[in-house]
Structure formats: structure tokens, C-alpha cells
Amino acid sequence: MGTNEDTADARTALLVREAMDRATAELPALMDLAGPARAEGRRRKARVRVAIGAGVLAVATLGAVTASLLPGSGSQGPVEVVVAAPPSPSAPPPQPLHIEPTPGESSMADLPAAERTRQENFQDQAVGVLQSLLPPTVGTVQRTDLKVNFYRATKDGKAFPLIFSVRPSSEQPQPCQEVRGRVCAKATLPGGIEAHASTIPTGNGAVNETEVSFRYGTCNVRLSVFPHEASNTSSPVSPAQLLEVAKAPAFLDLVRTAQAQPMEEEQRSIPGG
Structure with a gap:
């Protein structure tokens, strides 16, 4: 009987495969080009499949990490995400202490x-x-x-x-x-x-x-x-x-x-x- 980890890996692989198939299916069909042109078309399609696969793998990995944080997943504890606060506006210049001059005194x-x-x-x-x-x-x-x-x-x-x-x-x-x-x-x-x-x-x-x-x-x-x-x-x-x-x-x-x-x-x- 497979473990939960094996099942998760299988689901991840399936997600990657399906996403790659959908993405490449939407590409325009390769024209009947001869020699180098046909080879370049194949390379372009292959690069798109690899890029999409990497992106989906990252999303799937993030999902696996998130799932591991759920109750009962055996996680060590919650992960704290710290978001930097926006910088505060500059403090206004300090105001002087007003002292009333005595009669005849300048200020x-x-x-x-x-x-x-x-x-x-x-x-x-x-x-x-x-x-x-x-x-x-x-x-x-x-x-x-x-x-x-x-x-x-x-x-x-x-x-x-x-x-x-x-x-x-x-x-x-x-x-x-x-x-x-x-x-x-x-x-x-x-x-x-x-x-x-x-x-x-x-x-x-x-x-x-x-x-x-x-x-x-x-x-x-x-x-x-x-x-x-x-x-x-x-x-x-x-x-x-x-x-x-x-x-x-x-x-x-x-x-x-x-x-x-x-x-x-x-x-x-x-x-x-």
C-alpha cells in the first residue's frame, strides 16, 4: 500500500502532465516546414512545455507545503509570515517652546x-x-x-x-x-x-x-x-x-x-x- 507521500507525488506529476498537455495543445500547429525550420518549431514547443511544467510544479509544491501546515498533518507548528509595514511619513519639525518676552524685550x-x-x-x-x-x-x-x-x-x-x-x-x-x-x-x-x-x-x-x-x-x-x-x-x-x-x-x-x-x-x- 502506497504512503500518503507517494500519493501526493503522483498527484503532483499528474497536475504537471495535464497542464503541459493543455498548454501545448493551444499552440498553433506546426507548419510542414523543412529541415531546420521544423526542428526550431519542435524546440519552441518543447521550451514552452518545460517552462509551464516548472511553474505548475512550483504551485503544486506550495500546495503541498500548505497542506502540511493543516491540523493533523504532523507539522511542527505554524509558519509566521512577516509583512513589512509601509514606511511612516517623516516626522514634522519640532515646534519651539513659546516664551512671552517681557515688556521692552525683543524675541x-x-x-x-x-x-x-x-x-x-x-x-x-x-x-x-x-x-x-x-x-x-x-x-x-x-x-x-x-x-x-x-x-x-x-x-x-x-x-x-x-x-x-x-x-x-x-x-x-x-x-x-x-x-x-x-x-x-x-x-x-x-x-x-x-x-x-x-x-x-x-x-x-x-x-x-x-x-x-x-x-x-x-x-x-x-x-x-x-x-x-x-x-x-x-x-x-x-x-x-x-x-x-x-x-x-x-x-x-x-x-x-x-x-x-x-x-x-x-x-x-x-x-x-
């Missing part, structure tokens, strides 16, 4: 359209870099529409103001001094640039701000993260972490861009100030 809304677009594009780049380099404790970084150097980080409902400034200046930044509870650290950045970081007590000493600053070309660079004073929560990033941000090539690329095409007014000292 980015007052800039000429081209300059405002240039500054907003830089802010978008800065948000991406800062988000990737700052520790997760700072939360989500957003740009604001008040000033090109003003951002905000939010974590667990607490907002931490953030300043990233690349400001032209003829004067060197003052080195960190450990006075009034200030704690300093320093590191050498690529290119031999010396950077100073510090923890600065604010709010009557109850909370701390953290800051890193250094000189780059003709500009003074500053990255500061302020506390959330309403909840007495200090800056969620340490001076050591800010120094690591300052060393990163992506951060220095931002600084280089802002130094080459300044977006902040030149810092000028006030005599007697």
Missing part, C-alpha cells in the same frame, strides 16, 4: 524672516546634538522662540532652563574660581582648548546650577543648565558630564558653525561695570 519673532529661519535651523541642530550628548536625567530638550541661545529641558514635569551661547567677544572668559560655594573642574578639549566647569549655588544656596565655558576662536562658549527652583531640584547634570559634552566632536561642530556665522551680538564690557 526671535522680531528678526527678519531670513535671519529667523537661519537661527531656527541652528536651534534644531543644537537640540539634536544636546539631546544625544546630555545624560537622560535632563529629559527632553526643546528650543524656544525667545532667543537663539535659550532652550529648556523637561524631566518628570520639571523644567530646567538651558543656555547654549556662542558669543563673539574680544575678552577671554574668566576662569572658574571656587568662591561662595562654587566648585570647579577643568579639562582640555581637542585642539588644546581649556574648558572650565562648575557647580554654582543659587536660590540662597538651596539648589545648584551647572556650567561649562571655554574660548573658541573669537567667541566665548557657555553651556549652562539651571535648577527647577519651584521644586528645589538642582541641575540634573554634573560638571564632569558637561565637560564630556564639550569634548564631543558633534558639539564642537556646532560651536564652529556659530563662530563662523555668529547669531548673537558681540559681548562688550561696560567701563566701570
